[in-house]
Amino acid sequence: MTADLSVYLVTDAALCGERGVVETVRLAVAGGVRVVQLRDKRASDPETVAQLVALSEAIDGRALLVVNDRLDAAVEARRRGARVDGVHLGQADASVLRARELLGPDALIGLTANTAEHLAAVRALPAGTVDYLGVGVIRPTATKPDHPEPLGVHGFAAFAARSPLPCVAIGGVGLDDTETLRDAGAAGIAVVSALCAAADPRATAAAFRRRWLARRTPHVLSIAGSDPSGGAGIQADLKAIAANGGYGMAALTALTAQNTQGVRAVHVPPAPFLRAQLDAVADDIRIDGVKIGMLADVAVIHAVAAWLDARRPPIVVLDPVMVATSGDRLLPPEAERELRGLMTRATVVTPNLAELAVLAGRAVTDWADALAAAEELAAATGAAVLVKGGHLPGDESPDALVDAAGGRTEFPGSRIPTGSTHGTGCSLSSALATRLARGEEPAAAVRAARAWLRESLRAADRLHVGHGCGPIHHLAGMWERGGVDTRPAPGEVAEAWWADTAPLRADIDDLPFIRALADGTLDRDAFVFYLAQDALYLREYARVLAEAARLAPTSAEQEFWAESARGAIAGELELHASWLSPGEGVSGATFAADAAPATTAYLDHLRSVAFGGDYAELVAAVLPCFWLYTDLGRRLHAGDFGGAPRDPAHPYASWLETYADPAFERATAQAIDHVTTAAARADAGRRERMRRAFLASSAHELAFFAAPLAAVEGRESPVPV
Ligand SMILES: Nc1ncnc2c1ncn2[C@@H]1O[C@H](COP(=O)(O)OP(=O)(O)OP(=O)(O)O)[C@@H](O)[C@H]1O
Numbered sequence: 001m002t003a004d005l006s007v008y009l010v011t012d013a014a015l016c017g018e019r020g021v022v023e024t025v026r027l028a029v030a031g032g033v034r035v036v037q038l039r040d041k042r043a044s045d046p047e048t049v050a051q052l053v054a055l056s057e058a059i060d061g062r063a064l065l066v067v068n069d070r071l072d073a074a075v076e077a078r079r080r081g082a083r084v085d086g087v088h089l090g091q092a093d094a095s096v097l098r099a100r101e102l103l104g105p106d107a108l109i110g111l112t113a114n115t116a117e118h119l120a121a122v123r124a125l126p127a128g129t130v131d132y133l134g135v136g137v138i139r140p141t142a143t144k145p146d147h148p149e150p151l152g153v154h155g156f157a158a159f160a161a162r163s164p165l166p167c168v169a170i171g172g173v174g175l176d177d178t179e180t181l182r183d184a185g186a187a188g189i190a191v192v193s194a195l196c197a198a199a200d201p202r203a204t205a206a207a208f209r210r211r212w213l214a215r216r217t218p219h220v221l222s223i224a225g226s227d228p229s230g231g232a233g234i235q236a237d238l239k240a241i242a243a244n245g246g247y248g249m250a251a252l253t254a255l256t257a258q259n260t261q262g263v264r265a266v267h268v269p270p271a272p273f274l275r276a277q278l279d280a281v282a283d284d285i286r287i288d289g290v291k292i293g294m295l296a297d298v299a300v301i302h303a304v305a306a307w308l309d310a311r312r313p314p315i316v317v318l319d320p321v322m323v324a325t326s327g328d329r330l331l332p333p334e335a336e337r338e339l340r341g342l343m344t345r346a347t348v349v350t351p352n353l354a355e356l357a358v359l360a361g362r363a364v365t366d367w368a369d370a371l372a373a374a375e376e377l378a379a380a381t382g383a384a385v386l387v388k389g390g391h392l393p394g395d396e397s398p399d400a401l402v403d404a405a406g407g408r409t410e411f412p413g414s415r416i417p418t419g420s421t422h423g424t425g426c427s428l429s430s431a432l433a434t435r436l437a438r439g440e441e442p443a444a445a446v447r448a449a450r451a452w453l454r455e456s457l458r459a460a461d462r463l464h465v466g467h468g469c470g471p472i473h474h475l476a477g478m479w480e481r482g483g484v485d486t487r488p489a490p491g492e493v494a495e496a497w498w499a500d501t502a503p504l505r506a507d508i509d510d511l512p513f514i515r516a517l518a519d520g521t522l523d524r525d526a527f528v529f530y531l532a533q534d535a536l537y538l539r540e541y542a543r544v545l546a547e548a549a550r551l552a553p554t555s556a557e558q559e560f561w562a563e564s565a566r567g568a569i570a571g572e573l574e575l576h577a578s579w580l581s582p583g584e585g586v587s588g589a590t591f592a593a594d595a596a597p598a599t600t601a602y603l604d605h606l607r608s609v610a611f612g613g614d615y616a617e618l619v620a621a622v623l624p625c626f627w628l629y630t631d632l633g634r635r636l637h638a639g640d641f642g643g644a645p646r647d648p649a650h651p652y653a654s655w656l657e658t659y660a661d662p663a664f665e666r667a668t669a670q671a672i673d674h675v676t677t678a679a680a681r682a683d684a685g686r687r688e689r690m691r692r693a694f695l696a697s698s699a700h701e702l703a704f705f706a707a708p709l710a711a712v713e714g715r716e717s718p719v720p721v
């Protein structure tokens with residue numbers, strides 16, 4: 001069989017010391033050892049059998065277990081239920097032919113070899129008798145006192161080049177030899193003292209594994225369904241693997257007929273054909289990581305489980321897909337139980353909240369439940385659980401990684417405002433598999449995969465794919481860094497931002513203040529309160545506009561914002577002065593009024609953005625005061641709210657006129673142009689900060705309009721600031 005022989009531990013009871021062989025092996029396997037060879041020349045056969053049983057339990061299928069020399073002990077331990085994958089035999093040990101006969105075609109059988117005669121003998125054996133050669137020693141070593149003349153790295157390379165079988169380098173191998181031997185053609189490095197005598201075998205094994213994987217493109221296989229619309233399934237997986245630095249491969253479990261709106265049909269090819277795909281890949285290509293997605297039915301799950309058991313890929317990320325983003329089932333309920341069986345074979349499982357509830361068999365209603373359920377599931381299956389908070393209500397989308405020992409890392413993150421989340425789960429699990437296959441530590445791998453996912457989510461709406469829940473932009477970061485111009489046109493930014501304010505604008509339209517302003521029934525005190533606050537606001541707004549002028553990159557923009565500042569302080573206050581005139585007896589109130597909470601909150605927001613010194617963000621923050629007023633003024637003036645604003649008897653007629661002023665409309669068009677041009681030029685991160693500043697100001701506009709009536713009626717404003 002083909003196996004991952006990369007980091008191969010040979011035990012030495014004396015070197016393991018008080019920690020013992022079993023605990024040393026457990027730690028080393030947790031760190032990334034792929035093959036464990038029990039080697040104890042002095043142990044009796046019954047002792048060896050007992051050791052194999054204990055080791056098989058400790059390894060629990062996460063690495064291959066072979067025994068040195070003792071074929072009979074291997075057979076007996078298997079009889080007692082231990083999982084013993086094979087034997088390693090020396091030239092003087094029991095015949096490899098007999099081992100193959102007793103252990104079967106799937107066993108891992110190794111043979112020590114280091115001379116031309118040994119190679120000739122191997123060539124004479126029937127094909128499939130021996131799987132690999134143990135070749136050494138590389139350097140003089142105390143762990144094999146009777147060792148032959150050391151080969152050195154060059155001797156090893158020459159031998160491996162002539163060998164028809166994979167060669168594992170053994171004898172005096174240390175951490176610093178890892179890449180050298182790998183590049184000399186080793187299929188793996190066998191380590192004795194560097195691991196058995198290590199103070200922390202887990203960390204040392206992880207270091208070997210990292211060094212082994214360093215500077216080498218990981219080969220990642222997706223076992224998943226097809227989504228012809230390209231956003232989820234293997235199509236998403238291949239893009240995610242490529243974007244995260246891996247070579248992607250895909251074996252299809254199912255074909256779906258789906259698009260961004262839903263799944264129309266599913267076709268599941270026979271399970272043996274899936275097995276044929278998997279074997280075709282594994283027989284030829286080193287597999288560094290596997291991602292498992294849609295499994296379609298019980299037969300497929302069983303086929304994947306059997307293949308995993310036969311091949312033992314080093315990294316398995318299982319995304320327990322049950323329901324598509326669209327709500328369509330991708331796994332029948334009776335197969336859900338079977339998924340739990342697969343979990344024990346996974347490195348990491350990545351359920352969303354609903355899947356976690358099913359797998360853990362308990363209700364998951366909030367994030368605390370999710371963390372508790374993830375802990376139970378990880379402890380029960382031995383797989384780490386990455387629980388995803390994409391479906392949590394609210395503004396946060398956190399994930400958390402919980403390992404089988406109960407260790408937990410949380411990854412906080414704000415929700416990215418987009419409807420394009422088709423295939424996020426597929427993409428995240430593939431990115432994670434790729435990074436783990438490259439040897440990244442689990443928490444670091446999750447962090448990097450999430451950073452990539454978030455970058456791809458932020459750019460998602462720019463793809464304009466489909467009419468439903470669109471895909472993420474898998475290659476957004478690559479395109480941006482590679483100089484592909486993917487920036488939006490200013491008009492596209494304007495359209496998107498305007499759409500984002502739709503709920504706020506609807507709320508403004510529904511305010512009793514606006515309704516009463518339109519039909520002239522607005523309480524006069526409320527109107528005066530509003531004007532006084534507006535006057536306070538405009539005085540500071542003018543300073544903020546002046547700051548925009550100071551930061552402006554072009555003289556045209558400098559002139560525009562300076563002129564707007566002048567307009568704010570002069571024109572608007574002049575208007576207000578005519579309303580709050582001495583005859584009305586309230587003019588002193590203009591500057592004398594205290595700022596209401598809504599006013600202070602809005603100004604604090606504007607000043608903090610101005611203080612940040614980013615021109616683009618600042619002009620985005622000042623835009624709603626132009627845009628929302630122009631829109632509202634135009635519609636008030638047109639009588640869209642009922643009432644008769646052009647009626648000279650309307651008490652607020654002249655106020656309403658100002659905002660429908662064509663000069664103000666032109667200024668607003670200019671402001672939109674300057675701001676969206678700056679947004680279109682900005683990189684994705686700054687563009688998002690601009691959008692947030694724009695939306696925050698829009699929300700303050702709503703609160704500002706809601707405040708007056710509440711204030712004069714002595715109640716709390718319905719829109720908190
Ligand atoms: N709007 C969003 N903003 C930021 N992150 C998000 C958003 N939506 C989902 N995510 C992230 O995307 C990843 C997938 O999470 P989710 O809970 O949506 O999984 P899923 O339901 O399995 O996805 P899928 O629908 O593709 O199967 C997680 O890292 C989650 O935090």
Ligand SMILES: Cc1ncc(CO)c(N)n1
Nearest residue numbers: 225226232233294324325
């Ligand atoms: C093929 C496939 N796999 C997974 C998902 C989950 O989003 C999907 N929609 N389609």
Ligand SMILES: [Mg+2]
Nearest residue numbers: 321352425426
């Ligand atoms: Mg999912």
